[in-house]
Amino acid sequence: MECMESRIGLKEEYTRFVGRKLLFLAAISLCIIAVAGVSATLGSANLSVSEVYSAILARAFSGYFETTWFADTIVWGLRLHRILMGVVAGAGLGIAGAVMQGILKNPLASPFTLGISSAASFGAALAIILGAGFAGGEYLIIGNAFVFTLLATFAVYGLARYKGITPETMILAGIAIMYFFSAMTSFLQYVGRAEQVQEVVFWMMGSLGRSSWEKVYASAIMVLICLPYLILKSWDINAIGAGDETAKSLGVNVERIRVLSMVFASLITASVICFTGTIGFIGLVAPHMTRMVIGGDHRFLLPGSALMGALILLAADTLARTVLAPVILPVGIMTSFLGVPFFVYLFLKRRKEFW
Amino acid sequence: MVKITIQNVSFSYGSNLILNDLNLVVGDSEILGLVGPNGSGKTTLIKCIDRILKPRGSILLDGKDLTLMSRGEIAREIGYVPQSGSGAMGTTVFETILMGRRPHISWRVSDRDLDIVTEVIELLHLEDLAMREFGQLSGGQRQKVLIARALAQEPSVLLLDEPTSNLDMKHQLEVMEIIREMVQRKKISAVMAVHDLNLAARFVDKLAVLKNGRIWAAGDASSLLTPEMLREVYSVEAVVMQLERPFVIPIRSLNGGMACE
Numbered sequence: 214m215e216c217m218e219s220r221i222g223l224k225e226e227y228t229r230f231v232g233r234k235l236l237f238l239a240a241i242s243l244c245i246i247a248v249a250g251v252s253a254t255l256g257s258a259n260l261s262v263s264e265v266y267s268a269i270l271a272r273a274f275s276g277y278f279e280t281t282w283f284a285d286t287i288v289w290g291l292r293l294h295r296i297l298m299g300v301v302a303g304a305g306l307g308i309a310g311a312v313m314q315g316i317l318k319n320p321l322a323s324p325f326t327l328g329i330s331s332a333a334s335f336g337a338a339l340a341i342i343l344g345a346g347f348a349g350g351e352y353l354i355i356g357n358a359f360v361f362t363l364l365a366t367f368a369v370y371g372l373a374r375y376k377g378i379t380p381e382t383m384i385l386a387g388i389a390i391m392y393f394f395s396a397m398t399s400f401l402q403y404v405g406r407a408e409q410v411q412e413v414v415f416w417m418m419g420s421l422g423r424s425s426w427e428k429v430y431a432s433a434i435m436v437l438i439c440l441p442y443l444i445l446k447s448w449d450i451n452a453i454g455a456g457d458e459t460a461k462s463l464g465v466n467v468e469r470i471r472v473l474s475m476v477f478a479s480l481i482t483a484s485v486i487c488f489t490g491t492i493g494f495i496g497l498v499a500p501h502m503t504r505m506v507i508g509g510d511h512r513f514l515l516p517g518s519a520l521m522g523a524l525i526l527l528a529a530d531t532l533a534r535t536v537l538a539p540v541i542l543p544v545g546i547m548t549s550f551l552g553v554p555f556f557v558y559l560f561l562k563r564r565k566e567f568w
Numbered sequence: 569m570v571k572i573t574i575q576n577v578s579f580s581y582g583s584n585l586i587l588n589d590l591n592l593v594v595g596d597s598e599i600l601g602l603v604g605p606n607g608s609g610k611t612t613l614i615k616c617i618d619r620i621l622k623p624r625g626s627i628l629l630d631g632k633d634l635t636l637m638s639r640g641e642i643a644r645e646i647g648y649v650p651q652s653g654s655g656a657m658g659t660t661v662f663e664t665i666l667m668g669r670r671p672h673i674s675w676r677v678s679d680r681d682l683d684i685v686t687e688v689i690e691l692l693h694l695e696d697l698a699m700r701e702f703g704q705l706s707g708g709q710r711q712k713v714l715i716a717r718a719l720a721q722e723p724s725v726l727l728l729d730e731p732t733s734n735l736d737m738k739h740q741l742e743v744m745e746i747i748r749e750m751v752q753r754k755k756i757s758a759v760m761a762v763h764d765l766n767l768a769a770r771f772v773d774k775l776a777v778l779k780n781g782r783i784w785a786a787g788d789a790s791s792l793l794t795p796e797m798l799r800e801v802y803s804v805e806a807v808v809m810q811l812e813r814p815f816v817i818p819i820r821s822l823n824g825g826m827a828c829e
Contacts, residue, residue: 220690223662223686226698449670451659455664462618462648464643464644465639509657511656
């Protein structure tokens, strides 16, 4: 009888524990909606709050709300897709970071650990300075960044496979790829004209200013395609976190999960940074912040990191648009400014066991 | 009844032969202790039985060749307790043990999964630690949690790789008593690599002595733990007191230097 009560007590405690995680996810979602709601009203166009919300609601309930062409253009043509791009990009980078940290068992892993950022930058620099690339017209830079990101991923896979797919070989291969593409980008900058180099540097800072509805849809579709696989494999990523041998003994095909997760996380990253440029720290910091609150179970950590990433990027972009208005700072600078103090805090305060 | 049959099993890392043509059987509800000096192949054999490593030869579980079973099927039959384990970053004891249900669940945790986890927690008296972070536990507590995780798999065979290494005397006894009790209560078989010969003599049903990747001898502790075996396999001069169970007192290393257990 006592045993039964104790078991029921434990189950209830775990259920409450899970409930708290779900509550956190709900709270972050509400925060995103709130920040998005505020962000939509901020900008240099001097629209009032009621003008902004009338413009938003007029498209859905045209008979009930009235708006002007100017307000409609500012809200729908400039602000809303930028806000949604922030949500999608932040979510993508957050979940990619959580996956990378999980499969590589490394707290410093992020979407850029495997040389992805350097490869995307090189692709963009190639398009800007030499005009060479895989696509034409306005998609030249985007196409290059996307393709080179995937090339870097496959190069890491190829190099790591040669020695066996382990976290160590993947990280070392990633470092090699990162330095290779960094050197190539530096070379291009060396031979490029001043205005081209300036454009490359600006691209590498990351910005949501290049967003459009088409780009939001493209990123969102890619994130939504990749997300189910990663969420479904949460248990396997949990098991890998406990060690490769343990994961194998629990029935996980470790190499396959590691490679496929890396490919999906890279696809998500590529589909984001090809439109935004490299936005640092979201992929590193969002999973850590989430893990500190709801723990390391990837069933909750992955969606939590996505939501946290979305919230951080949205808040950073809102600050970037307003802090020196009418000057809009590249959001990559703002995320790094926000991310560095937090990273130092983690470094100083972290418990050894936590990592 | 035979639970595990190991037939002509060999394993190499490159050209380095680690296991050389091993043959062994493990009975139902039996604890087999693997003893032998460092590098004799105990850990490798355990990993081969769990198919973490893929050896030559065959290993049969209830007469079925493990190579014909999927990784998931093996995980539902064999639980593995590593020598020292880590939990995933930031997971609690409950979540670490729940991970043992991985071979049985796709994504959603059922009521039955929670029942099994809570039962195992209770059997191992881990209730007070259940919501603590795994990384904050002491070595002995961690070892108990890792055993609990393997038991949550509901295995018919438990593989343990030196489960008492790095533990103090109290925790060594506690862990061995838990293993003994679980084997009897759950009617499972266990294969365990052990360094401490006296613990092995006290808690296992059968011993297999490994030397240089070969089975030097297999049988009960009383017949195997002899000064001759210790001299030949361990290069140690020792006295073996024949009490209720043999008790080894090492005297000195035959290669020079002080003897140590």
